Amino acid sequence: MTRRSGSADLPLHYGRVPLWLGERMARLGSVICEAIIQHYGRDELLRRLAHPFWFQSFGAIMGMDWHSSGITTSVIGALKRGLTPLAGELGLHVCGGRGNQSRRTPAELEQIGAKIGFDGTALAQASRLVAKVDSAAVQDGFDLYLHGFFVTDDGHWTVVQQGMNGDNGLARRYHWHSEELGSFVEAPHAAIEGRSAGNIINLTDACADHAREAQIALLREHGPDGIVRELAALQPARPSTDYSAPQLTLPHLVMPAHHDVRPQDVMVRRLHGALAAAADRGPADFSELLLVPGIGARTVRSLAMVAEVLHGAPCRFSDPARFSLAHGGKDRQPFAVPIKVYDQTIAVLRSAVNLAKLGQDDRLAAIARLDSESRRLERSATGPTLGEYVAEERSRSPAYSGRSVFGWERSVAGGIDAETRSRRR
Numbered sequence: 059m060t061r062r063s064g065s066a067d068l069p070l071h072y073g074r075v076p077l078w079l080g081e082r083m084a085r086l087g088s089v090i091c092e093a094i095i096q097h098y099g100r101d102e103l104l105r106r107l108a109h110p111f112w113f114q115s116f117g118a119i120m121g122m123d124w125h126s127s128g129i130t131t132s133v134i135g136a137l138k139r140g141l142t143p144l145a146g147e148l149g150l151h152v153c154g155g156r157g158n159q160s161r162r163t164p165a166e167l168e169q170i171g172a173k174i175g176f177d178g179t180a181l182a183q184a185s186r187l188v189a190k191v192d193s194a195a196v197q198d199g200f201d202l203y204l205h206g207f208f209v210t211d212d213g214h215w216t217v218v219q220q221g222m223n224g225d226n227g228l229a230r231r232y233h234w235h236s237e238e239l240g241s242f243v244e245a246p247h248a249a250i251e252g253r254s255a256g257n258i259i260n261l262t263d264a265c266a267d268h269a270r271e272a273q274i275a276l277l278r279e280h281g282p283d284g285i286v287r288e289l290a291a292l293q294p295a296r297p298s299t300d301y302s303a304p305q306l307t308l309p310h311l312v313m314p315a316h317h318d319v320r321p322q323d324v325m326v327r328r329l330h331g332a333l334a335a336a337a338d339r340g341p342a343d344f345s346e347l348l349l350v351p352g353i354g355a356r357t358v359r360s361l362a363m364v365a366e367v368l369h370g371a372p373c374r375f376s377d378p379a380r381f382s383l384a385h386g387g388k389d390r391q392p393f394a395v396p397i398k399v400y401d402q403t404i405a406v407l408r409s410a411v412n413l414a415k416l417g418q419d420d421r422l423a424a425i426a427r428l429d430s431e432s433r434r435l436e437r438s439a440t441g442p443t444l445g446e447y448v449a450e451e452r453s454r455s456p457a458y459s460g461r462s463v464f465g466w467e468r469s470v471a472g473g474i475d476a477e478t479r480s481r482r483r
Contacts, residue, residue, distance in 0.1 A: 063108035063216075064309035066231040070222055071126035075135075076463055079388050082400055083120045083132060088140030089407040090116070092148065093368055093422060096414050100150055101237075104216040107208055108235035110311040111375035112367075113218065119367055121395045124382035125313040127229030130220045131156050134206035149211035154185075160205035160219075167207065176213040184236075188217045192232045199223045200230040309372075319392040321444050323379035329447070331436025332362040335428050338435065356458065357402040358428075360384040364403060365429035383447065386460070393451040394467045396458030 075083070094103045106112045117129030120136065138152040145151050151170050154163035164182035171178020185207055193202045200221030209215040217234040314323070336358040363384040366374055379392075385400050386393045410421035442450070452467075460467030 062308065063105075063233045063235040064110040064311070065233065066110040066114060066311035066313065068127040068129070068229045068231065068313045069125060069315050070224070070227045070229045071123060071128045073128065073463075075122070075128070075132045076388060078397075078461065079121055079395060080132070080136065080139075082397075082404065083122070083136035084140035085404050086120055086400070086407070087116070087133065087136045088144065089404060089411055090364065090367060091137065091141060091150070092144070092411045093407060093414075093425075095148055095150070096411060096419075096422065097368065097426075100148070100210045100212070101214055103150070104208060104210065104214055104235060105237070107218060108216045108233045109372055109375070110231060110233055110309050111378065112372065113231075113233070114311060114313070114378040115375040115381045116367055118378050118381040118387075119363060119384045121385045121388060121400065123317070123387050123389055123391065124319065124379050125317070127220065127222070127231075130206075130218065130229070130231050131204055134204070134218060137208075138206075151209050153207040153209065154205045156204045160189075160203070163205055163207050167209065170209070174211050176209075176211065181207075181209060181213065181215065184215070185217070188234050189219065192219060192221065198230065199225075200228075311378075313378075317389065317391050319379045319382060319444065319448070323377060324383070324444050325377045325380060326441075326444060327436045327439070328374070328377070328432070329380055329383065329444070330439040330441035331432040331434075332366070332428075333359060333441050334435040334439035335431035336362045338431060354402075356396070356454075357399050357406070360399055360403045361406060361425060362428045362432055364407065365425045366432060369426055369429040383451075386451070386462075388463050390462040390464060392448045394455050394460035394462040396451075396455065397461050398457075398459045 091103055094106065106116075113133065114124075114129060117133045118124040120133065122129045122132050134152070134155060138155060141148065141150060141152050151174075153166040153170070154160045163185045167181040167185060168178035170176075171181060185205070189202060189205055198221075200223050202219055202221045204220040206218045207215060208217075213236075215236045218231065219234075220229055220231045222229045336355065363381055367381065382392055385403070386395045388395060406421075407425075410425060413419070414422045441447075455467035456469045
């Protein structure tokens, strides 16, 4: 059983993820997925991937442009690179991708099915149907160019695919989930993410059942020539005034066109909660418990936001921009990616996950406490404004080995510290 779970509209951005960030995205993305599976199981990870707000927040915390279409491509690519070597251990497989990779999805599913034991042919058919629904049954002006298929050894799956509309500079992301779907052609989506671009044809709407049946009957009874005659004789119908039919309500995310992170993009009380939790729990849980060399207060701040991605409820991800404050963005928005902090975050999570596999889950539990403490403290915590927070990050960026597509961040004096220079690669 499958359903579409939600959608997202995103400004269409071009360009590539630099190698130095892409490699880190693969490591951070995969270890976050491992931690979710460790805590909640594979099906919960599929549910999160099928939620457009969580997916956008996930990409933002990995250092991608927080609002752009590039998050979809880069996250799917990073997870395919990071999780494929772990497929046998996790029972999770990532297929498809952008362009030619998307067209190879059915073959990948059949190969994995033959190896694992699930019905790869049926899943290949599901992949084709999902793509057809969002390109033909839903004609909204967006041409599909990306199709990512996440499948477990149990045959449960989530699809994340994206289309573009070059005329209006937008991309639309469609989310599907193989849970509680009764039909591929009637209200199947878990979510669609995108801004309204005028009238669309949506033959998957629950109200379009008679239209679908009529099309099949017309083709069966009259053939293609008969359809042409009927079309020529068709007169415009009066708009319907019956609005009583139930409509499918799905999570729908619309990202703004502006690139900079603005106060209206961030729920500041949640940011203050994370900062307060980092200050409160950090000394107790991380310096003494995790014992990761070099970990400092700045890394614990990032871990508090990562903890929310790991444990937060869906309602917590209504402001994806907030998660870009953990590791910045490749285009220096809201600030350059702090390489030192990013690498320490990965190290802490990797250590915690590896120990949890051995039955020692104290470190993962410490990260979970950061999330619960953030939610408790956000009711009363105070802290810097967004502008003050970003200004502080930018001023300290050279010390954190800040890096963007424009290069390394330089100190006020115009130089680069020796450690930053030594870390170039």
